[in-house]
Every structure is written in C-alpha cells, then in structure tokens.
Amino acid sequence: MSMGGAIATMIDTVTGTHATFLSGPVMTANLNINYRRPIPLGSTVLLESSLEKKEGRKTFITCRVTSTDGSKLHTETSALFLSITASHLLGG
Numbered sequence: 251m252s253m254g255g256a257i258a259t260m261i262d263t264v265t266g267t268h269a270t271f272l273s274g275p276v277m278t279a280n281l282n283i284n285y286r287r288p289i290p291l292g293s294t295v296l297l298e299s300s301l302e303k304k305e306g307r308k309t310f311i312t313c314r315v316t317s318t319d320g321s322k323l324h325t326e327t328s329a330l331f332l333s334i335t336a337s338h339l340l341g342g
C-alpha cells in the first residue's frame with residue numbers, strides 16, 4: 251500500500267507542473283485530497299490533471315489518480331496555486 255504522503259507528492263508535482271505551464275511561477279496554497287481506494291505497492295497508476303479555472307493570481311486544478319485502464323478511482327484532488335514573484339521566494 252502506498253503512503254498517503256507519497257501519493258500527495260505525486261499529485262503536488264503533477265498539478266504544480268501543470269499550473270506552472272499555465273501560469274508561470276506558482277506555489278501550492280491548498281491541496282485537498284480524497285483517498286478513495288488504496289494504491290497497491292508496485293502498481294502503475296494514471297494521473298490526470300485538469301484546469302478548473304483561473305481567477306487573477308489563482309489557478310485551480312483538479313486531479314484524478316486511477317488505475318491505468320481508468321476503471322479504479324484511487325484519489326480525487328482539488329488544488330489551488332497562487333502566482334508568485336521572485337521576491338516572494340526570497341522572503342520579500
């Protein structure tokens with residue numbers, strides 16, 4: 251069984267990369283994950299990330315983790331990314 255935190259890391263990376271491509275530099279402000287079914291250790295899964303909406307600095311992304319044939323839903327996620335400037339990263 252895969253650990254929830256490891257699954258969250260996969261989802262944050264995929265949705266964060268997606269948001270970065272759409273909006274430029276962003277940080278994760280909110281990551282809401284519903285764990286529906288366990289992911290067996292060693293299995294291959296599919297992550298599907300979709301843009302829900304963009305509002306100003308906010309990019310809302312949803313993501314589903316399923317079995318590769320799509321028949322089993324493992325997790326459902328909604329995530330909020332906020333556009334940031336370089337000065338934010340430097341603590342400004």
Ligand SMILES: CCCCCCCC/C=C\CCCCCCCC(=O)SCCNC(=O)CCNC(=O)[C@H](O)C(C)(C)COP(=O)(O)OP(=O)(O)OC[C@H]1O[C@@H](n2cnc3c(N)ncnc32)[C@H](O)[C@@H]1OP(=O)(O)O
Nearest residue numbers: 262263266267270271276277278279280308330332334338
């Ligand atoms: C060919 C090769 C290609 C390679 C491609 C590579 C490209 C991709 C590259 C790399 C991708 C990597 C992807 C990784 C992704 C992972 C990213 C992370 O995990 S980041 C670490 C975890 N996140 C933090 O540590 C954030 C900590 N939080 C903060 O720093 C701040 O809270 C921040 C920046 C998120 C927001 O702070 P503020 O001061 O800028 O903004 P404020 O004023 O607080 O909020 C603005 C608006 O957003 C709402 N808001 C803020 N936080 C919210 C929340 N949690 N939930 C709901 N609304 C929120 C507020 O209510 C406000 O809304 P109103 O404008 O009034 O409508």
